[in-house]
Amino acid sequence: MGSIQHIAVITGASSGIGAEFARQLAARGCYVLLCGRNEERLRALRKEIGADKCDYFTADISDTRSCIDLYAAVREYHPDILINNAGFGVYGDFTESSLTKELSMIDVNIKAMHLLFKLFLKDFEKQGRGYILNTGSIAGFLPGPHMSSYYSSKAYVVRQTVAVHTELAMRKSPVHVSVLCPGPVTTDFNRNAGISSIFKGISPEECVSYTLRQMKRAPLFIIPTLYCKAIAAGSHLAPQRLSSFAAYLMQKGKKRIADDA
Numbered sequence: 518m519g520s521i522q523h524i525a526v527i528t529g530a531s532s533g534i535g536a537e538f539a540r541q542l543a544a545r546g547c548y549v550l551l552c553g554r555n556e557e558r559l560r561a562l563r564k565e566i567g568a569d570k571c572d573y574f575t576a577d578i579s580d581t582r583s584c585i586d587l588y589a590a591v592r593e594y595h596p597d598i599l600i601n602n603a604g605f606g607v608y609g610d611f612t613e614s615s616l617t618k619e620l621s622m623i624d625v626n627i628k629a630m631h632l633l634f635k636l637f638l639k640d641f642e643k644q645g646r647g648y649i650l651n652t653g654s655i656a657g658f659l660p661g662p663h664m665s666s667y668y669s670s671k672a673y674v675v676r677q678t679v680a681v682h683t684e685l686a687m688r689k690s691p692v693h694v695s696v697l698c699p700g701p702v703t704t705d706f707n708r709n710a711g712i713s714s715i716f717k718g719i720s721p722e723e724c725v726s727y728t729l730r731q732m733k734r735a736p737l738f739i740i741p742t743l744y745c746k747a748i749a750a751g752s753h754l755a756p757q758r759l760s761s762f763a764a765y766l767m768q769k770g771k772k773r774i775a776d777d778a
C-alpha cells in the first residue's frame with residue numbers, strides 16, 4: 518500500500534487484532550474508520566491515533582438493521598479497504614453451550630461479515646479499486662469439538678472468501694480479497710469466550726505487521742505462523758475425523774473460566 522492514502526473501515530476495532538490494524542494502518546498513512554460497540558475504547562483509540570487520522574462508529578452488528586446503518590454511515594467516506602474483523606467465540610460441548618450466545622455469534626461472525634463483504638465489494642468494484650480482508654481463523658480449516666459453532670462460523674468465512682476470490686479472478690476484478698487465518702493471538706478473545714488457554718499466542722502486533730506485509734501481494738490466504746500453515750496444509754490431507762480428534766485434543770487443554778450457560 519506504500520505511501521498512497523487509503524481509507525480503511527475496521528470492524529472489531531475496539532480491541533485486539535482490529536485495534537492493532539487501526540494503529541498500523543494509520544501509521545502507514547491510512548485514514549481509519551473504527552467500528553465496535555465499546556465507545557469508551559473507540560474514543561481512547563481515536564485519541565491515541567489522532568483525531569485527524571480517524572473517526573469512530575458504534576454499532577452492535579449482531580443486529581442486521583444496525584449493521585446496514587453502519588455500512589451506510591461509513592460508505593460516505595468512500596473507503597477502499599475493509600478489514601472485516603469483528604468476531605467472537607463460544608466454548609462448550611454443543612449440548613451445553615449457550616444457544617443465545619451461539620446465535621449472536623453466528624449473527625456477527627457469519628451474517629454481519631457476509632453483509633459487509635457483499636455491500637463493500639459491490640462498492641469497491643464500482644469505484645474500480647479496493648481491498649477486503651476477512652478475518653477467518655485457522656479454526657476455519659478444522660472441525661472443532663468443544664467449540665464447534667465457532668469453528669464452523671470460521672469455515673464459512675474461509676469458504677466464502679475463497680469462492681468470491683475465484684469469481685473476482687475470473688472476471689479480472691480490480692478488487693482484492695484475502696482471508697486472514699491466525700492461530701492463537703493474545704487478545705481478549707479467550708476471556709470473552711470464557712476460557713483460559715495453555716497455548717501461547719503471537720501478539721496482535723506480530724499478527725498485523727505480518728498481515729500488512731503480505732497484503733502488498735494480495736494472496737488469498739494469510740496465515741501468520743509456520744505451524745498454522747502446516748495445520749492448513751494438513752487439513753486437506755487428513756481424514757475429517759482425524760482433524761476433528763486433533764482439534765478435540767487442542768480444545769481439551771483449555772479451561773473454562775466463566776459460566777457459559
Ligand SMILES: NC(=O)c1ccc[n+]([C@@H]2O[C@H](COP(=O)([O-])OP(=O)(O)OC[C@H]3O[C@@H](n4cnc5c(N)ncnc54)[C@H](OP(=O)(O)O)[C@@H]3O)[C@@H](O)[C@H]2O)c1
Binds near residue numbers: 578
Ligand atoms: N485471538 C485469537 O486467538 C484469534 C485467532 C483467530 C481468529 N481470531 C479472530 O480475530 C477477530 C478479532 O478477534 P480478537 O482476537 O481481536 O478478539 P477481541 O479482542 O475480543 O476483539 C473482538 C472485536 O469484535 C468486536 N465485536 C464482537 N461482537 C460485536 C458485535 N456484536 N458488534 C460489533 N462488534 C463486535 C468487539 O468490539 P466491541 O466489544 O466493542 O463490540 C472487538 O472489537 C475475530 O473475528 C476472531 O474470531 C482471533
